[in-house]
Amino acid sequence: MSRKCEKDTQSNNSLLNYFAVLDNASQISSPIPSQIKIPELLEDDGSSESEGEMFKSDTHVRVLEGAGDWKAHRFSEEPFPTRKGEVRMRNFNDLKLNDEELNGVLSQRMIAWSISNLQRVPELNFYAYVKLSLEAKELTDITAIKKYHFIQYLDLSFNKLTTLQPLGDLPFLQYLYVSHNELENLLDFKAPFYLTYVNFSYNHVKKMPDLKDFWSLVHLDLCFNEIEKIEGIESLRFLSHLDLSHNKIQVVENISNLRLQTLLIRSNMIDTIEEEGKGVGISTLHLIRTIDLTYNNISSLRYFEGCYNLETLIIAANKISSLTDIYCLRSLIHLRSLDIRDNPICCLPYCMSMCYRTLEHLHELNGDEVTAKKRVMSKFTPNVEYTLRARLDRMELLLLEQMNQPMIGAHVVPCDFPPPPIILLAGPPGSRKKEIAFEFAMKNPKAVLGVSHTTRQRNAEEVDGRHYYFVDENKFDYLLKHGEFMTVSESYGFRYGISFRELAKATTENKVLVFYTDLSAALMLKLMNMCPKIVLALPKREKTHLNWLKEKYIYQFINRDLVLIRNCPACVREVKAVELSTEGSTVSSESTIASTDQNTSPASHDYLHSISGYIEGAGFICLHSRNCFTMGQKPSYGKELNEMPAGKFDIVNKESHVSQCKTCCIGYTDASTETTERCDKCVQCDTLAGSSVNSKRDVHKGISFNNSLDSFEKTESDWSDPLQDVIHKSVSDSYLLQVTNSSKSANITHRPLLSVLSKAQVHVNETDSAKQETIYMTATETFDMLQQEHLKVFLEDVMDNRQQLLELHNENIGLFRDVIFTDEIDDALRRLKNILKYTIKNHIISKEDFNIKEDPVYKKMIDKKLKKIGMLQNVHSKKN
Ligand SMILES: Nc1ncnc2c1ncn2[C@@H]1O[C@H](COP(=O)(O)OP(=O)(O)OP(=O)(O)O)[C@@H](O)[C@H]1O
Known part of the structure; x- marks a missing residue:
């Protein structure tokens, strides 16, 4: 900015007066300080004259004796309004600046051309200008300001200041505007007596020093700085407006018990708010009326539960996700405006209804007016089922x-x-x-x-x-x-x-x-x-829940707890459906396996065929032919293997005899044929092998069937059943190879079973380890697929339950005290x-039973009576 320099020769009476006053004032050592004391904080009883006034009027008068009309500690958001009392002698733009001034050094000339508002000076009964506006003058040095002791209002915004040290000589400064400078230290000058308003925005403050000397601050604007921690303001008992927006703050702390009315901390990185407890936290701000925390990472509204005077809460673009949070605001009867836009909670179906119903005093929600119609229309569908x-x-x-x-x-x-x-x-x-x-x-x-x-x-x-x-x-x-x-x-x-x-x-x-x-x-x-x-x-995530479920229940299932899955209502329904659809067919395994567990549904035993086996340590596996399987410890589920029907394939059986079929070289268990070299089934299978489908022979390799299964072995069309197809496929040679390879990179669902299988001692055909491996893989794969089918039903059921609970939570706010992930x-x-x-x-702690003898009223009454009859003295004297 270039300005022409021109010497001002015009003299001005008022200005001279002002300097005269200054000269006089500077001769008096400490003209006011001895009389000005920090007043004690008194509760505002509403009788004070102006809104911002915080002292009782009598204290005020006493303290400001001699201060004349200055009313030093009065605070107004609009100080020295231009229309009132403004006496400006010059238009600054007419002043021609010299080189030094152009380089940012403040001169008395510049001050003279910018000063205004003549007021009477305390004590001396002189008049002096009290308002100085020097915004956007590219100032770097303001030493010249030191002489102007009576300045109350100083605007130095939009300059290039790096320090405010010279302001230490302005004891009457009340309003300070230093926004858009290059200041790194906050209020680095000797504290004036009654500094009330500071606009320090758009500077480079990183750390807040202890501001206890600036006790009189009412309004502190520190937005657009680089502050990382809120501190140093604990003793500002009069602070009512604090703006810390656009900084780098992560935690809201050290503001407990302040008399703040407005707290603006938008666009920071706040994810934590000091928790209530032992008199700390945001809830201790009993006078707070407006809070703006937009663009932060706050995840709960519970922090505001105790802010009973809160009127406006702006917390848009945060991470509030639970409807219980809305419930936390229900006791804020003064809350008129709430802004929760761009929070995950807004995506929940009952969010708006919940706000309308819970926050009865709301006038404005997310920027829209809350009308009676909206309230009436808000949907409420309580889930009564539970x-x-x-x-x-x-x-x-x-x-x-x-x-x-x-x-x-x-x-x-x-x-x-x-x-x-x-x-x-x-x-x-x-x-x-x-x-x-x-x-x-x-x-x-x-x-x-x-x-x-x-x-x-x-x-x-x-x-x-x-x-x-x-x-x-x-x-x-x-x-x-x-x-x-x-x-x-x-x-x-x-x-x-x-x-x-x-x-x-x-x-x-x-x-x-x-x-x-x-x-x-x-x-x-x-x-x-x-x-x-x-x-x-x-x-939190459904996917995690599903993974956990699979992990937990597959293991449990392998160990002992399959009945949990089997009795899952959805599974029982499914089994029943299968039961109905196969009614009249020859399929029946009731005779083959019966559970000793009375809780299990008989329906779940009815379709026990296809594969069954006994894995050491794991119990007895039975895979149902239709999406259903059972498994459990041998004593609970199923008879001894030797009681099982002929032809059941035995993967491991330490108790029963393992025989080997000479035709197919596969081990099997058959009580009736344990000593024979060839089982009936093998004979049967040979017949089949010779005649029609080769794979049927393979079927026998991996799985041997009980008698009842013969019925569906007979026709090709039976294999069209997807599940049977799986069994069919699983035993074809190419598929076996494929399964063996794929099992090597088996996913997690394979692992539990594989681990059990690998631990199992197999006494099948030790000479043919490849076949043995194949059997494992086949069984595993088949088992796995069936298991997955069945688990799917179980998982769906649990997920339904999960969904229901979440809906219930949304619909019945307050039912759950909280949601934890x-x-x-x-x-x-x-x-x-x-x-x-x-x-x-x-919690109401139980009180001790009422003891009448300890009751003071009773005691007093008895004493009185005793005294009346002259016994008390005797009692006392006896005691002594
Ligand atoms: N006292 C109880 N009254 C009613 N239901 C219960 C009780 N204790 C447990 N349950 C329910 O029984 C079911 C099975 O519980 P279990 O502890 O076996 O496994 P889980 O719920 O999967 O365990 P977790 O949730 O710890 O993973 C769960 O749905 C559980 O909520």
């Missing part, structure tokens, strides 16, 4: 209690203590809620795990009494009839129950009980007014810890 089921279960329990002799225990109402605090992790199967619960209980001594009873079998890694109390059906029935259970529910064919005795853990140890159950058990506890804090626990363990544990803290804080 509640109904829980009610029915609860009713059943009550009936049982009535019909049998109930157990009278400490829990029976009316009882001495309130229900113990309970946190309950509810989620679909395979969601690893158990793992989270264990870890949580381990890390938090205030939490204790509640153990449920179950009729399901124990897994290898589970401990009786720690994971569950494993009981049989009879024991479970016994406990149920004797009123031991608070909840009972069935999940995939097994029964689960929470006993009253578990409550004792919480009451005697004074801890919070943590259970992991399904939702119906949780609802039953709710129906009993146990007030559990129900937390929905599930992996079990694949984000740290976050899940943190959330649970918060709930634990909340639960402990809000």
